Amino acid sequence: MIFRKSIFFTVALCLSLISAAAMAGSDKYGKKANKDIVAVAASNEAFTTLVAAVKAAGLVETLQSKGPFxxxxxxxxxxxxxxxxTLESLLKPENRQQLVDILTYHVVSGAVYAKDAAALSKATTVQGDDIKISARGNGVMVxxxxxxxxDIKASNGVIHVIDTVILPNS
Incomplete structure (x- = not known):
């Protein structure tokens, strides 16, 4: 059973990587490793909201530090x-800690590339809670x-693009 689940996860991860490689080839999300995480995100119009949220939360310097993240x-x-x-509320100064908690829930210490994620079922976030990592019929889920x-490389880590904002349990 574990072997079958492992094969399924590996196949799903490979399909996700092939899809990601095709997207990366179009340079939709950027691939410049000479920029830090914030600069990579800021250079791409798909992440304008994320960059605004990182600025409002006061996390720019943290995500520009050595890392890796x-x-x-x-x-x-x-x-x-x-x-x-929801977003408008989170961007208000009085809700800064909640925004910090949500954003740091999207960050894991260390550089975890897609090939390494196959061995993981969870990862501890900078916020402190664990995120679940799994393979499903439609690809890899966080x-x-x-x-x-x-595997969008930055000078201080790696970015994986997700289609939904994930929220901490606490």
């Missing part, structure tokens, strides 16, 4: 899936978010 980066479309008014692109 693995960031599961929600796209603008992912943020648009949040209930109406909690309830589908990974749509992997």
């Amino acid at each position: 693995t960031v599961f980066a929600p796209t603008d479309e992912a943020f648009a899936k949040l209930p109406a008014g 909690d309830n978010a589908r990974v749509v692109a992997t």
Whole structure:
């Protein structure tokens, strides 16, 4: 049973990587390793909401530091899936800690590339809670978010693009 599950996960991960490679080839999300995580995200129009949230949370310097970090980066479309008014509320100064908790839930210490994720069922986030990593019929999932692109290199880590904002349990 474990062997079958392992094969399934490996096949799903490979399919996800092939899809990601095709997306990366189009340079949709950027691949420049000479820029830090914030610069890579800021150079791509798919992450304008994420970059604004990182700035509002005061996390720019942290994500520009040496790291390395693995960031599961929600796209603008992912943020648009949040209930109406949620993002606006989170960006208010009085809700800064909640925003920090959500954003740091998208970050894992160390550089975890897609090939290494196959061995993981979970990872502890900078926020402190664990995220679940699994393979399903539609690819690799991180909690309830589908990974749509992997291994976008930055000088201080790696970015994996996800299609949904994930939320901490606490």
